[in-house]
Amino acid sequence: MAMSTHLSKISHNAAIILLLTTGLVVVLAGTEISGKPNIIIIMADDLGFDDVSFRGSNNFLTPNIDALAYSGVILNNLYTAPMCTPSRAALLTGKYPINTGMQHYVIVNDQPWGLPLNETTMADIFRGNGYRTSLIGKWHLGMSQRNYTPTLRGFDYHLGYLGAYVDYYNQSYEQVSKGYRGHDFRENLKPNHEHVDKYVTDILTDAAVREIDDHAAKNNSKPLFLLLNHLAPHAANDADPMQAPADELSGFEYIRDETHRYYAAMVSRLDKSVGHVVDALARQDMLQNSILLFLSDNGGPTLGEHATTASNYPLRGQKNSPWEGGIRSSAAIWSTEFERLGSVWKQQIYIGDLLPTLAAAAGISPDPDLRLDGLNLWSALKYGYESVEREIVHVIDEEAPEPHLAYTRGKWKVVSGTTNSGRYDGWLGERVTTEVDPRSQEYEALIQNTSVWLQLQKVSGGERNISGLRQQARIECPATTEDEHTPCLPLEAPCLFDIEADPCEQNNLYEEYKNTTVFQDLWQRVQQFTAQAHPPNNKPGDPSCNPAFYHNEWTWWQDETPSNSAFSLKNSIFLILLLNSWWIF
Incomplete structure (x- = not known):
């Protein structure tokens, strides 16, 4: 009702x-x-904008994610940072990465830095207001000191990995450039090896289901805040980046390219995880008092480092770029609070808005002294308003080899500079239209037979125009010729786009507006943010991190004493270097 x-x-x-x-x-x-609602966030890692089929692609289908989207509210303009460490920092702090020093690249496992310890996290806030807080999966906000890690940053429970990514089966991380290799999987503060050889997407799904079941059995006096940060569909270690169970692969034999076939299977297993989580909430009668959010941390990588064949089509660019394909996430949210279930919400929303927005849903007012950049959009989301003009600093990275920025206010977006010498500046990842998931012939029936659809319909009911919603969620970019639009050359001059009329960033309006107050006001605001930015926290790699010194575990090496055998190895290496230096002199 x-x-x-x-x-x-x-x-x-x-x-x-x-x-x-x-x-x-x-x-x-x-x-x-x-009472306060349970809040469950499911975050994919490096999922492309076009890699959920509610956007219209039939290349491979994501029926459970689609069912959640059609049952709830599709967030058509949810923006993130272009890479995972900055994006996760923005989610947990409600601040732009430039205001926490998290704006430059990502934390590599051997680097001794993390989310500053004086920053209050979303988990801190929810735990301080009576929630049980659990993180399942990826952290990637610092591990060189124990104090950087999840259970000391507001989470009551953590099962997962601390670094960037791991192998899907043995939970190891290899830093090839330094020759480091170690196991990275923990339950709270202790290394956990009991899941080795099991597929990590299933491990994390099972852990999330256990958390829901245990919460219902033991902690039901408290609401639950559960953040399920999947590895999928991020690539694994360079030697074997694409990994999926055989039973999942068998459903995608129609895809000729092996890498893309594996990618489809990795996304499919992620999709099934969403179904298992919704089933668990329904089984424990928790759905009716829950908010359920699905999103990706950034766009997918079609080319370059950790490329997976992810597609952000028809958006421009990809992960680690200032374009829409790097910063626009396919997301959906569901709650019985929403008056317009079964709708596409076009309001711009930033990943940093989720902290104050979800806090407001729980009747929590964050301390004003936190000086959040995120806006509380709960009322707008709840009632379906789309009239809030949002200012978003997507990225300002002055420390990169190629300084670059992206900033949006309302319909206007400014881009200046780029990444990787412009290699990611094009329109990447267009689907092979001849490779179509056979299930797409009965698409609506497929969605309506998912457990997600059936469970959510029991709770919230209502008619849903699946075909209409799918069409509304598509991003359409008109075919143009070179003569019909002005190209953007961001290494030569800033670019300006009307992102409402031109979401694919085809027509650069800089020359038309560069001397007007429209552009001048935007550029002045960008310069203000740049001047006030917190210096990046990045630090160079520390060889003391080597897992060989710590029983082959990635750990908080600045707080640990190396094992005897490893310590002897470390000292031997030092002695050899010392003798070599003496011989030279």
Whole structure:
């Protein structure tokens, strides 16, 4: 039953108005459920914008993610940072990476830095307001000191890895350039080897299901904040980057390219994870008082480092670029609070907005002294408003070999500079239209037979125009010729786009607007952010990190004493270097 229908039966007294403004009334078929909602966030790693089939691609299908999207609200303009460490920092702090020193590249496993310890995380805030907080999966916000790690940054429980990525089966991370290799998988603060040889997507899914089951059995007096950070579909170590179970691969034999076939299977296993999580919430009668969000941390890599054949088509660029393909995430959110379930929300929303927005849903007001950059968009999301003009600093990286930035205010986007000498500046990853998932012939029936669709329909009901929503969620870019638009050369001059009319960034309007207040005001604001930016926290690699010194475990090496055998090896290497230096002199 819609919120407005239910409230029409209730007198509009001050108490009800107060409850509505703090987001504490959840309506289920005419029944009020009090208390803070459970919040479950499922984050994919390096998933391309076009790699969920609710965007319209039939190359391979994601029926469970699609069912969540059509049942809830498709977030058509959710923006992230272009790489995973900055993006995850923005999610957990509600701040732009330039304001926390997290803006430059990512944390490589051997580097001794992390999210500053004086930053309050989303987990800190929710735990401080009565939530049980759990992180399943990837961290990637620092590991050189124990104090950087999840259970000392607000999470009651963590099962997963601390660094950038791991092998899907043995949970090892190899830093080939330095010759380092070690196991990186822990339960809270202890190395965990019991899952070796099991597929990591399944490990993390099972752990999330256990958390939901255990919460219902033991901790139901508290609401649950669960962040499920998947490895999928990020590439694994360079020697064997694409990994998927044989039973999953068998469904994609129609895809000729082996790498892309593996990628489709990796995404498919991720899609099934969403189904298992929704099933667990339904089984424990938690769905009706839960907010469920799915997103990716950034765009997918079609080319270059850790390339997987991910597609952000028809958006321009990819991961680690300032273009829409690097910073625009395919996302969907569901809650019985929403008045417009089964809709496409076009409001611009930044990943840093999720902290204050979800906090507002739980009736939590973050301390103003935190000085969040994120906006509380809960009311706009709840009622379907799309009129908030959002200013977003996507990236300002002055320390890169090629300084670059991307900034949006309203419909205007400024890009200056780029990455990788412009290698990622084009329109990448267009689908091979002849390779079509056989299930697409009965697409709507496929969606309606998923457990996600069936479980969410039980709770929220309502008609859904699946074909109409799928069409609305597509990004259409008109075919143009060179004569019909002005190219952008971001290494020569800034570029300006009307991102509403031109989401594919085909027509550079800089020459037309460069002397007007439109561009001058935007550029002045960019310069202000640049001047006030926190210096990057990045530090060079530290050879003391070598897992060989710590029983072949990636660990917080600045807090650890090396094992005896490893310590002897380390000293032997030092002695050899010393003797060589003496011989030279």
